[in-house]
Amino acid sequence: MGHPQRTSxxxxxxxxxxxxxxxxELFSTRVSMVRSPPSPASSCSSSSSSSSLSSQPSPPxxxxxxxxxxxxxxxxxxxISSSTKRLLLGIFVIGAFISWSLGAWEPVxxxxxxxxxxxxxVLLVGDSLTEKGLLxxxxxxATMLQGDCRRTVDVVCRGLAGYNxxxxxxxxxxxxxxxxxxxxxxxxxxxxxxxxxxAALPEGGSSExxxxxxxxxxxxxxxxxxxxxxTPTSRILLIxxxxxxxxxxxxxxKANKGDKKGLVSHSNEMAGKYARACVDxxxxxxxxxxxxxxxxxxxxxxxxxxxxxDGLHFNTTGNALMYEKLREIIEAEFEDVxxxxxxxxxxxxxDFIETDPWAPDSTIVDFTNVRVRR
Numbered sequence: 362m363g364h365p366q367r368t369s370x371x372x373x374x375x376x377x378x379x380x381x382x383x384x385x386e387l388f389s390t391r392v393s394m395v396r397s398p399p400s401p402a403s404s405c406s407s408s409s410s411s412s413s414l415s416s417q418p419s420p421p422x423x424x425x426x427x428x429x430x431x432x433x434x435x436x437x438x439x440x441i442s443s444s445t446k447r448l449l450l451g452i453f454v455i456g457a458f459i460s461w462s463l464g465a466w467e468p469v470x471x472x473x474x475x476x477x478x479x480x481x482x483v484l485l486v487g488d489s490l491t492e493k494g495l496l497x498x499x500x501x502x503a504t505m506l507q508g509d510c511r512r513t514v515d516v517v518c519r520g521l522a523g524y525n526x527x528x529x530x531x532x533x534x535x536x537x538x539x540x541x542x543x544x545x546x547x548x549x550x551x552x553x554x555x556x557x558x559x560a561a562l563p564e565g566g567s568s569e570x571x572x573x574x575x576x577x578x579x580x581x582x583x584x585x586x587x588x589x590x591x592t593p594t595s596r597i598l599l600i601x602x603x604x605x606x607x608x609x610x611x612x613x614x615k616a617n618k619g620d621k622k623g624l625v626s627h628s629n630e631m632a633g634k635y636a637r638a639c640v641d642x643x644x645x646x647x648x649x650x651x652x653x654x655x656x657x658x659x660x661x662x663x664x665x666x667x668x669x670x671d672g673l674h675f676n677t678t679g680n681a682l683m684y685e686k687l688r689e690i691i692e693a694e695f696e697d698v699x700x701x702x703x704x705x706x707x708x709x710x711x712d713f714i715e716t717d718p719w720a721p722d723s724t725i726v727d728f729t730n731v732r733v734r735r
């Protein structure tokens with residue numbers, strides 16, 4: 362047997378109970394509007410319906426349905442103000458800086474391939490004149506640089522025999538770029554020594570590697586701009602094609618076989634044209650240039666003949682002179698690089714003789730404050 366519905370004397374709900382029900386409905390509507398703002402259209406219709414509802418008289422109890430409690434709408438996460446976001450970001454940045462200073466992130470960054478402090482490097486880009494610079498048999502100029510800077514920088518040789526500027530851009534540059542972007546090394550200086558193969562005579566024994574002089578200049582400029590884009594802090598040096606011994610080149614041509622027999626591959630005159638084009642390109646892109654062609658041709662003829670092993674590539678004497686000119690221009694044009702070439706990364710052992718000598722009563726080594734990478 363159900364409970365009888367409570368009514369007033371005139372058959373309606375008591376005024377207090379009816380008012381409470383209406384207030385509950387209005388409160389639920391307001392909460393839902395705050396949590397989920399309605400569109401303008403729905404807001405207008407909602408307000409119009411509410412006003413019409415409030416203007417109507419209260420229905421008699423005989424027609425008033427049983428009011429069931431409505432389920433609460435889903436709670437949306439509270440919006441975070443922009444000032445709060447900035448505050449949280451600031452706290453995160455400060456915390457990250459403190460953690461980095463204390464070395465907390467170092468093992469993690471190393472695992473994902475990030476090197477804490479890369480050793481400075483000198484990147485050598487070029488053809489066989491650069492590649493052969495690493496040959497110990499002829500005391501190559503790159504070998505001398507590597508020997509003198511063994512405690513200060515790494516020498517990264519990317520000299521590729523036979524390459525001209527076009528082939529280097531198409532087939533080697535992407536690999537070198539990936540190495541730099543991937544933090545394989547961090548070059549403080551990049552030498553670009555290309556042009557000897559570009560300057561091959563167009564109808565000579567190495568005509569396949571010839572590049573027209575205008576295209577050579579554009580390729581050189583692109584190499585410089587590409588390196589500046591991926592490593593803007595690196596200093597760049599262009600190097601011109603060197604002196605060519607015409608007499609030896611003619612002798613070598615006679616030793617050729619087949620269709621190449623008697624065809625001269627290189628000439629000092631053609632090398633001079635490309636050297637001047639290299640100098641002009643360096644001025645255009647705003648980088649220093651080492652004009653080896655002008656320098657070697659200014660030497661006495663007898664001395665020039667003692668610098669090359671085959672009329673094009675350096676022998677031991679030529680490598681020593683090339684290295685001397687390289688160090689001179691580094692000192693003159695790149696003072697910051699010159700300082701880094703002299704600055705040892707690791708302390709000298711003599712410092713430890715005074716500060717950290719072995720003693721019979723101190724056999725336990727304290728590594729508490731030493732950061733060791735694992």
